[in-house]
Amino acid sequence: QVRLQQSGPGLVKPSETLSLTCAISGDSVSSNTAAWNWIRQSPSGGLEWLGRTLFRSKKWYNEYSLSVTSRISINPDTSRNQFSLQLNSVTPEDTAVYFCGREGSYCSGDICDYYAMDVWGQGTSVTVPS
């Protein structure tokens, strides 16, 4: 059974860096079939995908949301089988519950390039005070 365990501070000062870690058990951050994501949920309830990292053909790839691309970094740590989120220069608008998630790959009929967030971390509430 795959589990994701999040850790990191719940309070970050404005202009500082938000850092969270997601430890993986039951799968590998170097998996060739999964991708490792960060998502956040604002106090108003909306879910926002932030980015992901994945390992394919012996290389690491990242994709980031344009809304945070200048401030975000998602990095794998193969020695500890985990991945991390760093979000720089935070403001009160970054206050949210942050989730890590595994995107597993699925087949539908003859097509096997469907991805879905099938395992989630427990969520970390992060507050950036004004």
Place this chain on the structure above:
Amino acid sequence: DIQMTQSPSSLYASVGDRVTMTCRASQSIASYLNWYQQKPGKAPRLLIYGAFNVQSGVPSRFRGSTSGTEFTLTISSVQPDDFATYYCQRSYSFPRTFGQGTKVEIK
């Protein structure tokens, strides 16, 4: 970016009712659409991937369908455990945009 618009934003239902909700994509995303259920204080749970494929362990009363850029999640007979918020998400290209959610509440 492709926008995902869910409707209604909330609905009321009684146990045993048939419930439907819709997610519309602003452009074609083929069948690259997932549905999630979220309860307060919890992480979302995957229900449907690829528009109509039910995730393992999800009750068969949940069904997904699609017609063009419109996607529908149907709960055939809503149960007490189903009162929650439901989100759609595109899984084609980036960003992996979520809809704004449909909250299913007890009538």
